Amino acid sequence: MLKKLLCIACAAALALGTMSLFVGCGGRQVEYDPDNFIADPDSEQIVKEKITINMFTMKASIQGQWEDMYLFQELERRTNIHVEFEEVGLKDVDQMKGLKWEDTENPTDAFFLGNQPYEIAQYSQLGALRELTGYDEYTGNTEQNLLELYAPNYSHWMEEYPEIERVTTQADGKIYAFARVALNAEGGEVATQYINKQWIENLNLASFGDTYVGESGLPETTEQFYNTLKAFKDYDANGNGNASDEVPIIAAMNDASLHFLSSAFGFVGTGIEIDNRETVLDDSGNEIPNPNYNKIVWVPSTQEYREYVQYLNKLYTEGLMHDGLFTNNDTNLNSLGIQGKLGSFTSSGAYFVVGQERDDEYVALPPLVSEHNGTQMVWEYAPRFDPSALIIPKTTPYYREIIRWMDQLYALENESLQYRGEKDVHWREIDDMEPTYDPIRGEDLKRWELIVPEGMDEIAFQATLTYQAGLGNAVFTTVDYDNSGDPYRMKMIEERQTYYPYLKRHLPQISHTAQELEEISALEDSINTYMKNNYGRFINGEQDPFNDATWEEFLNNMARFDYQSITQKYAVAYNRAFPDAPCANELQ
Amino acid sequence: MKRQSKGDFAFQIVVYVLVALLCVIFLYPLIYILSLSFSSPEAVYYGQVTFFIKDYGTSSSCARS
Amino acid sequence: MKEEVSVLAESRESSKTLPGKTGKKKLRAWYKNWQLYLLALPALAIIAVFCYAPMYGIVIAFKDYNVIQGIGGSPWADPIFKHFTEFVTDPYFLDMLWNTLRLSLCSLLVFPLPILFALLLNEIRVKSLRTTVQIISYAPYFISLVVSVSMCFTFLEYTQDRVGIINRMIMLFGLEPVKFMESAAWFPWIYVLSGMWQGLGWWSITYVAALTAIDPTLYEAAEIDGASRLRKIWHINIPGLLPIVSITLIMNLGNMLNVGFEKVLLMQTDLNYASSNIISTYVYEKTLGSVIKQYSYGTAIGLFNNIISLVLLLGANFTAKKLGGETIL
Numbered sequence: 001m002l003k004k005l006l007c008i009a010c011a012a013a014l015a016l017g018t019m020s021l022f023v024g025c026g027g028r029q030v031e032y033d034p035d036n037f038i039a040d041p042d043s044e045q046i047v048k049e050k051i052t053i054n055m056f057t058m059k060a061s062i063q064g065q066w067e068d069m070y071l072f073q074e075l076e077r078r079t080n081i082h083v084e085f086e087e088v089g090l091k092d093v094d095q096m097k098g099l100k101w102e103d104t105e106n107p108t109d110a111f112f113l114g115n116q117p118y119e120i121a122q123y124s125q126l127g128a129l130r131e132l133t134g135y136d137e138y139t140g141n142t143e144q145n146l147l148e149l150y151a152p153n154y155s156h157w158m159e160e161y162p163e164i165e166r167v168t169t170q171a172d173g174k175i176y177a178f179a180r181v182a183l184n185a186e187g188g189e190v191a192t193q194y195i196n197k198q199w200i201e202n203l204n205l206a207s208f209g210d211t212y213v214g215e216s217g218l219p220e221t222t223e224q225f226y227n228t229l230k231a232f233k234d235y236d237a238n239g240n241g242n243a244s245d246e247v248p249i250i251a252a253m254n255d256a257s258l259h260f261l262s263s264a265f266g267f268v269g270t271g272i273e274i275d276n277r278e279t280v281l282d283d284s285g286n287e288i289p290n291p292n293y294n295k296i297v298w299v300p301s302t303q304e305y306r307e308y309v310q311y312l313n314k315l316y317t318e319g320l321m322h323d324g325l326f327t328n329n330d331t332n333l334n335s336l337g338i339q340g341k342l343g344s345f346t347s348s349g350a351y352f353v354v355g356q357e358r359d360d361e362y363v364a365l366p367p368l369v370s371e372h373n374g375t376q377m378v379w380e381y382a383p384r385f386d387p388s389a390l391i392i393p394k395t396t397p398y399y400r401e402i403i404r405w406m407d408q409l410y411a412l413e414n415e416s417l418q419y420r421g422e423k424d425v426h427w428r429e430i431d432d433m434e435p436t437y438d439p440i441r442g443e444d445l446k447r448w449e450l451i452v453p454e455g456m457d458e459i460a461f462q463a464t465l466t467y468q469a470g471l472g473n474a475v476f477t478t479v480d481y482d483n484s485g486d487p488y489r490m491k492m493i494e495e496r497q498t499y500y501p502y503l504k505r506h507l508p509q510i511s512h513t514a515q516e517l518e519e520i521s522a523l524e525d526s527i528n529t530y531m532k533n534n535y536g537r538f539i540n541g542e543q544d545p546f547n548d549a550t551w552e553e554f555l556n557n558m559a560r561f562d563y564q565s566i567t568q569k570y571a572v573a574y575n576r577a578f579p580d581a582p583c584a585n586e587l588q
Numbered sequence: 589m590k591r592q593s594k595g596d597f598a599f600q601i602v603v604y605v606l607v608a609l610l611c612v613i614f615l616y617p618l619i620y621i622l623s624l625s626f627s628s629p630e631a632v633y634y635g636q637v638t639f640f641i642k643d644y645g646t647s648s649s650c651a652r653s
Numbered sequence: 654m655k656e657e658v659s660v661l662a663e664s665r666e667s668s669k670t671l672p673g674k675t676g677k678k679k680l681r682a683w684y685k686n687w688q689l690y691l692l693a694l695p696a697l698a699i700i701a702v703f704c705y706a707p708m709y710g711i712v713i714a715f716k717d718y719n720v721i722q723g724i725g726g727s728p729w730a731d732p733i734f735k736h737f738t739e740f741v742t743d744p745y746f747l748d749m750l751w752n753t754l755r756l757s758l759c760s761l762l763v764f765p766l767p768i769l770f771a772l773l774l775n776e777i778r779v780k781s782l783r784t785t786v787q788i789i790s791y792a793p794y795f796i797s798l799v800v801s802v803s804m805c806f807t808f809l810e811y812t813q814d815r816v817g818i819i820n821r822m823i824m825l826f827g828l829e830p831v832k833f834m835e836s837a838a839w840f841p842w843i844y845v846l847s848g849m850w851q852g853l854g855w856w857s858i859t860y861v862a863a864l865t866a867i868d869p870t871l872y873e874a875a876e877i878d879g880a881s882r883l884r885k886i887w888h889i890n891i892p893g894l895l896p897i898v899s900i901t902l903i904m905n906l907g908n909m910l911n912v913g914f915e916k917v918l919l920m921q922t923d924l925n926y927a928s929s930n931i932i933s934t935y936v937y938e939k940t941l942g943s944v945i946k947q948y949s950y951g952t953a954i955g956l957f958n959n960i961i962s963l964v965l966l967l968g969a970n971f972t973a974k975k976l977g978g979e980t981i982l
Contacts, residue, residue: 010691014694095941098720101720122719122721126719322812326923326924327806327810518947521947522739525938525939526743529930532923532926536835540924595881599882599883607773607774607777607786610770611789614789614850617804618792621800
């Protein structure tokens, strides 16, 4: 009898335990009150009674809870909206975002940062996103759309820079996302290729005519660059008595150095690209019109790509390029840099890699030209206007509040909140340095520096103030963002100026329909697999890029993956985006 | 005590040699990784750690402050 | 032995001739053992809820799934087998299939190693030494996959700054060092041998247990017949292991296409991609690894993979039955 009772008790306990698997079914209970919203765009306060809004976002590992950041606490104080952030680390953000869309119990009200073009295209097509150019459903006003009514700052920038509207408009003519607006430079973001000027002077390379360097004192062609690297390797460039410990150039797969080198041959990338060079050079160095002018091409099928791969092969097999190309990471670069062994590398700032003592030795190398390409170009890896800042799902009733909240970030007077906090509390002006003129505000801006507490790292300090630390640019930046008084940052920004005349993206930003994106991606995935396979083998010499038969085979195999369709699809989308200046591809 | 034939004796030797070899193969990587985590990062990077800890420092194994 | 068989046969016969009574007998048997069934109930519930119920999600292999419309709302693929044909006509299909099979074949090739290790262990006379060696051999099994793959990379690398231990030994012998992780030809061997380093001790446990279960009188008989150690192994140990070996062999054959994807994904680099591109890593690439997540396509490939595995398993089992050996189904 006792045994029976015991058994029943155990069974009941187990049953309850299994039931606990199904708990957690609940939803948001708060009712939406449309009168709570303050529609006047001039008032800082957005709602009368405090409300809580959920936002989904990505975060860098250095950041803590976003609600604790000074920026968001200050915004909450002004706008009376408490934003509850759900932060996900960069590596998992794609997966978690997908799950979040399916989450009907705790839906989010907005997706902040990191929205991919494909997501925006597909979700807007399925009707899951709130149109920012739609109308306010609560007041029934159909004369002005939501952006005009509630986002005066953002609308102002849209008027000043029509590019913003062009890149955020989807294939159906409507706008669904806020764009990141970077007005701090004449172009988007670019990485700097540094070269060790000190070594060039040590070896007195300028005295050999134009074998090693051009008139500027730095290598200007790929030929000169090769010779300079060889000199770095063969002779004792860093003056420590050991002639063979220098690493002439170091790179990691897919980092900006490889893009820098391929730009010398005519294309900034190794995928789809539009060729806007008007002229190319023939074998005797004369300019001839470019047969591919204004055509969208698949770069690996071109002669220029072959020359680039041959050049890389030469650098790698002769030991000029560090042979950890396929396994290098930041730690390697840092280690070698601090020891003074690096001749050339890529980074946003030299002092990140080689430390502050050696920062002076390095200068930015202007884009190179090569035997058949006379046009200098450099890869712009992030554009000025990037439609990824914020999207709003259709299911949330708080869209007006979110638009007004987001608009606060685009106001000129709020700009400094986004990366340095409050004046004289977190940062101070530097009076004895030359101020910078800001064309947008029309006044001189004094340089600033952060007031970092003792023992704290600068970036870690910034991470307590704002979301921007560790994640790249803020949602809205002007010249003021680059106006730090830190001498190393100043040098970094100055070096970057070298590249602004030559910026190129592989394709201008064009929007596709979700259908097009899917087809293109399916084709591109397969061909990129094939490319991955062969690219490395050409560089390390397993396959010989100088051998015509091998190259023919490579091209034939690649044709199996139908890259012609890829260029066709891009050409169609391009012509739709630029009807007045279509590309030169023949459409079928 | 059973008398072992010469063949069996040789066989025993082979067995013990193989077992010793296998023990080294199983244990060495574990000890190596342990030494790596207690050596200084520079020594690790340049491959100077082969078995014993070199330049003891907990910087690479302790959490970042 | 013979008596047991005949009793079983009798009881089977008796239950055959009295159908009505069988039904009642069965119900009574169930009721008598209700505690056991109750004990099994939560486990069955968990399997039902977490393994069988989600299977309806396989339907997305036949749809164009997207996150917004969910499993129920997504449109059907047009034509319905679109994803399957897309996979089979992919230019890399044969390569992937061959890479997967090759990894399995290499695993099969090293299949005898745990058996040999068990035989070796069995030859150690001193019991304490034998247990110590056994424990040392299981130690690598508990190392996580990520750590063991990173050990692989560390030991096998060869760049101008750092030379891993294996390449150092190779250079000691005067041979050319090899960049193992950047070579497609070496990949299957590194995969299999590093797996063997981790698993040798663990997989030999079953065989060691089987060896201890061998009747000691057989050894005494062999001793009297004057057999040397080696002959004893050949005539007693190996036949004693054969039933277990055939079962594990069948299980391995059935798993031919199920090469574990985490390890291959961790060991995959751009340069050994020609050998390391297998079906399961391709599924990962298509669904979670790319910007545009093609969940439907990935599910279709996974389903295809599983069907082929099932066919292989049934085929291996059937062949084993035909050949008169032990079977698991």
